[in-house]
Amino acid sequence: MKSFTKIESTLLPLDRRNVDTDAIIPQQYLKSVKRTGFGVNLFDNWRYLDPGVLGQDHSQRRVNSDFVLNQAVYKDAKILLARDNFGCGSSREHAVWSILDFGFEVVIASSFADIFCSNSYKNGLLPITLSAEEVDYLFKHVAKDPTFKCNVDLDAQIILDESDKTFSFEIDEFRKYCLLNGFDEIDLTLQHADKIKAYEVRLREVSPWIFDTY
Amino acid sequence: MKTKTLYDKVWQSHVVHERDDGMTLLYIDRHLVHEVTSPQAFEGLRLANRNLWRKDSILATADHNVPTTDRSAGIVDPISKMQVDTLDQNCKDFALTQFPMLDVRQGIVHVIGPEQGASLPGMTIVCGDSHTSTHGALGALAFGIGTSEVEHVLATQCLLMKKSKNMLIKVDGNLSSGVTSKDIILAIIGRLGTAGATGYTAEYAGAAIRSLSVEGRMTMCNMSIEAGARAGIIAVDDTTIEYVTNRPFAPKGAIWDQAVLQWRTLHSDEDVKFDVTVELNANLLKPQVTWGTSPEMVVDVDGVVPKDAHLSDDKQRALQYMDLQPGTPIEQIYLDKVFIGSCTNSRIEDLREAAKVIQGRKLAANIKLAMVVPGSGLVKQEAEQEGLDKIFKTAGFEWREPGCSMCLGMNADQLEVGERCASTSNRNFEGRQGKGGRTHLVSPVMAAAAAVHGHFVDVRRYL
Ligand code: SF4
Numbered sequence: 001m002k003s004f005t006k007i008e009s010t011l012l013p014l015d016r017r018n019v020d021t022d023a024i025i026p027q028q029y030l031k032s033v034k035r036t037g038f039g040v041n042l043f044d045n046w047r048y049l050d051p052g053v054l055g056q057d058h059s060q061r062r063v064n065s066d067f068v069l070n071q072a073v074y075k076d077a078k079i080l081l082a083r084d085n086f087g088c089g090s091s092r093e094h095a096v097w098s099i100l101d102f103g104f105e106v107v108i109a110s111s112f113a114d115i116f117c118s119n120s121y122k123n124g125l126l127p128i129t130l131s132a133e134e135v136d137y138l139f140k141h142v143a144k145d146p147t148f149k150c151n152v153d154l155d156a157q158i159i160l161d162e163s164d165k166t167f168s169f170e171i172d173e174f175r176k177y178c179l180l181n182g183f184d185e186i187d188l189t190l191q192h193a194d195k196i197k198a199y200e201v202r203l204r205e206v207s208p209w210i211f212d213t214y
Numbered sequence: 215m216k217t218k219t220l221y222d223k224v225w226q227s228h229v230v231h232e233r234d235d236g237m238t239l240l241y242i243d244r245h246l247v248h249e250v251t252s253p254q255a256f257e258g259l260r261l262a263n264r265n266l267w268r269k270d271s272i273l274a275t276a277d278h279n280v281p282t283t284d285r286s287a288g289i290v291d292p293i294s295k296m297q298v299d300t301l302d303q304n305c306k307d308f309a310l311t312q313f314p315m316l317d318v319r320q321g322i323v324h325v326i327g328p329e330q331g332a333s334l335p336g337m338t339i340v341c342g343d344s345h346t347s348t349h350g351a352l353g354a355l356a357f358g359i360g361t362s363e364v365e366h367v368l369a370t371q372c373l374l375m376k377k378s379k380n381m382l383i384k385v386d387g388n389l390s391s392g393v394t395s396k397d398i399i400l401a402i403i404g405r406l407g408t409a410g411a412t413g414y415t416a417e418y419a420g421a422a423i424r425s426l427s428v429e430g431r432m433t434m435c436n437m438s439i440e441a442g443a444r445a446g447i448i449a450v451d452d453t454t455i456e457y458v459t460n461r462p463f464a465p466k467g468a469i470w471d472q473a474v475l476q477w478r479t480l481h482s483d484e485d486v487k488f489d490v491t492v493e494l495n496a497n498l499l500k501p502q503v504t505w506g507t508s509p510e511m512v513v514d515v516d517g518v519v520p521k522d523a524h525l526s527d528d529k530q531r532a533l534q535y536m537d538l539q540p541g542t543p544i545e546q547i548y549l550d551k552v553f554i555g556s557c558t559n560s561r562i563e564d565l566r567e568a569a570k571v572i573q574g575r576k577l578a579a580n581i582k583l584a585m586v587v588p589g590s591g592l593v594k595q596e597a598e599q600e601g602l603d604k605i606f607k608t609a610g611f612e613w614r615e616p617g618c619s620m621c622l623g624m625n626a627d628q629l630e631v632g633e634r635c636a637s638t639s640n641r642n643f644e645g646r647q648g649k650g651g652r653t654h655l656v657s658p659v660m661a662a663a664a665a666v667h668g669h670f671v672d673v674r675r676y677l
Binding site: 015016017018020022023026027028030031032033035045051053054055082085088089090091092093096111113114115118119123124125166172173174185186188189190193195196199200203206207208209210211212213214 | 230231233235237239243244251252253254257262264267268270271278279293294296298300311332334336337342343344358359360361362363365366369370371375376378392408409412413439442444463464465469470472473508526527528531569580622623624631641643644645646649665667
């Protein structure tokens with residue numbers, strides 16, 4: 001996994017609650033067996049006016065110019081800003097892959113769905129929860145000035161905006177450590193392989209039906 | 215000794231290692247696999263040259279992409295075919311137990327797990343699918359995971375996570391005729407909101423839950439995720455044990471007796487404290503219908519589309535997307551399609567109840583398509599033995615092969631732009647059943663009654 005330390009960027013304001021993963025990446029693109037190439041279909045149903053299919057040339061589709069993702073002023077934003085319960089619904093990790101593939105590195109929202117959050121950490125996307133008031137503050141500033149920038153510093157757990165206002169955010173120590181170092185969780189877990197094996201020996205005694213099912 | 219909730223018990227018995235900060239290595243007993251969220255995980259395993267930890271923990275099937283029409287010629291859509299072929303190949307390469315498309319045991323992963331006895335009480339069960347919460351109906355700790363976590367379980371048989379908080383949802387009283395477990399869970403989601411249980415494991419308890427069949431309990435646990443809870447769970451009782459008895463993969467003989475002894479302990483201690491308790495009275499519940507684009511946007515069937523003067527932005531957007539006027543009575547919402555199926559409501563009991571409403575009646579003229587998609591090949595077979603297929607077909611329904619179908623429209627079963635559907639599935643998100651499609655979530659009996667009348671009706675009048 002790629003590591004995350006600091007970024008400075010403008011914000012793309014997606015002023016909606018309950019953005020579900022069906023909206024982030026619709027079902028037809030889940031047919032891909034790859035982890036890459038989903039960025040062009042991020043928010044597909046909102047972003048394009050005509051329906052799309054996996055593998056077509058999406059540059060030929062009709063674009064919904066009202067949708068914020070299609071507005072040039074936000075083109076370089078690496079921070080996605082949204083309201084509460086971001087990433088709810090389906091567990092599809094394709095949602096995180098499409099957000100990263102589009103170019104975002106951080107999502108700020110007033111709350112996240114659990115599975116979306118764990119999927120984010122595993123891929124080096126940083127989900128930051130701020131209070132509803134803080135999120136509101138950011139929306140207002142971006143609305144006034146789309147070039148408004150923030151600095152996100154994971155190590156210090158701080159967001160610093162241009163007017164020197166700071167917001168601190170919470171993150172699990174373990175998640176932070178993995179993100180900062182780009183650690184692979186499977187490698188970390190396999191360091192405990194002997195503990196897992198010992199657990200299985202106990203389990204086989206207490207609940208033998210868990211094993212040799214077929 | 216400290217008292218424990220059911221969730222505490224199952225969690226604690228699966229802890230392999232716990233860090234000081236609470237991050238826990240949790241052992242996973244059963245891993246269900248489907249074609250959509252697994253290819254990248256198998257690929258990751260190969261790229262890193264890692265072994266699969268325990269193949270007898272896995273049961274695989276293809277459900278999302280499979281056609282529900284004649285399958286003898288295979289899958290027509292080349293991209294869907296490739297994904298299903300990829301699963302077949304992975305199962306072959308890793309020598310996994312799989313029910314391929316033409317096996318009678320194939321079906322929606324959350325229907326076949328319990329049906330086969332692959333999902334059992336007290337287990338930790340995961341699948342790369344958020345509706346894995348379904349299996350909690352058996353007193354298991356079951357929850358959905360992402361593809362990286364699928365890979366993590368394939369490689370280590372464990373997950374790294376922190377424990378959730380405990381929520382008790384207590385439903386007392388009796389359901390009246392025509393009101394189902396689907397209506398209980400929709401009403402709960404309406405009450406809590408779609409993020410109301412985020413960070414919690416929800417235990418459903420109370421007289422109304424105890425009187426439900428395991429199928430009905432599965433419908434409730436299934437939609438825990440629509441209230442934000444990654445897992446829903448229900449205590450083991452006689453109903454549970456009876457359901458599991460003689461399932462193909464359930465233990466037999468002396469091991470069965472040992473299992474039952476253990477399973478009987480799977481309930482919350484009497485005086486245990488939950489972090490949050492929510493209470494509902496089943497006596498007061500009416501059939502529920504969603505009107506918007508989030509499962510929390512739900513009202514009683516005799517209600518109206520909300521007309522509060524200051525509707526929030528998301529409600530206004532939902533009204534626009536759904537093309538509904540505030541104040542419209544629910545019973546005046548006309549439909550184009552009806553879908554009875556999905557991991558929420560495609561089990562034998564669901565089909566029986568819907569068939570009772572349909573029997574001797576015909577589809578309304580304005581219904582362009584009504585379909586029944588059984589949850590598994592075995593559900594389909596059982597229904598056919600009971601003659602349910604004839605009842606549906608005579609009324610004008612299509613009787614299909616098992617799979618996810620129009621719950622999410624990854625195969626050919628989709629809504630066209632602007633079409634309105636009464637659906638027994640679990641998500642009414644924008645575009646869920648096809649771009650521009652409009653979904654109303656209801657119970658199987660409500661969907662059946664709507665199919666006959668062409669618009670929603672209060673099914674209690676027709677029973
Ligand atoms: S039936 Fe629907 S909700 Fe259930 S697993 Fe299939 S797609 Fe997901």
